[in-house]
Amino acid sequence: MQPVTTEKKKGFLDRLPKLGRVSQLVLLIGIFLLIFIPLFVINQKQPATQSAYESTLTNLQRIISGDQAPKAKYEADLAQATADAAAQRASFPAPDQAPEILDKLLEMAEDNDIYVTNTSITSTTPKGSIGPVLTFTLGFKGQIPKFENFMLALDTNLPSSQIKQFTFTTAPTEQEYDTASIAVDVLCYGGTK
Numbered sequence: 001m002q003p004v005t006t007e008k009k010k011g012f013l014d015r016l017p018k019l020g021r022v023s024q025l026v027l028l029i030g031i032f033l034l035i036f037i038p039l040f041v042i043n044q045k046q047p048a049t050q051s052a053y054e055s056t057l058t059n060l061q062r063i064i065s066g067d068q069a070p071k072a073k074y075e076a077d078l079a080q081a082t083a084d085a086a087a088q089r090a091s092f093p094a095p096d097q098a099p100e101i102l103d104k105l106l107e108m109a110e111d112n113d114i115y116v117t118n119t120s121i122t123s124t125t126p127k128g129s130i131g132p133v134l135t136f137t138l139g140f141k142g143q144i145p146k147f148e149n150f151m152l153a154l155d156t157n158l159p160s161s162q163i164k165q166f167t168f169t170t171a172p173t174e175q176e177y178d179t180a181s182i183a184v185d186v187l188c189y190g191g192t193k
Helices: 021-065 070-090 095-111 144-157
Strands: 115-124 133-142 161-169 178-187
Touching (some): 095 133, 095 144, 133 144
Antiparallel strands (some): 133 178
16 A cells, blocks of 8 residues: 555646746736736726716716706797897887877977977988988977976987987077977887887
């Protein structure tokens, strides 16, 4: 009988090809670098990639949850803009409303105890304007403070109006009336109401 010998398991370094210890160390370092460098590069790129994926996931969750309905939102915005444009357009009279505007001016003069001596209307369309400009020229008889009250009332009664020209003459005696001539431009909207 022969003695039973147990074979000692070979260590990792013993299993490597028959190389010198330094060569085995260089081989191990090379294997380690082959594994470590790609893992290091992947680890460095992961935060940017992960944040991009998180952003995409958040957008997808928002779309799926129905919080954001782009078509409905844009339609609501368009309806609001259309309503705002119509409201702004309503503050501008149409060009065919010149008689109504003149009536309003005459009524304002009457409210201020001013006598209207003459009226005229001209229409022009300046370049870059949204519509024609109606120019109302009025001759007045009355008192200068009442003329001033008339001009102040223009802003509230005709918001799209602007005083183009105003001249007044004081009366030489108290028994006579002061006279004035006023030209008022009223910006109109190009369409009809």
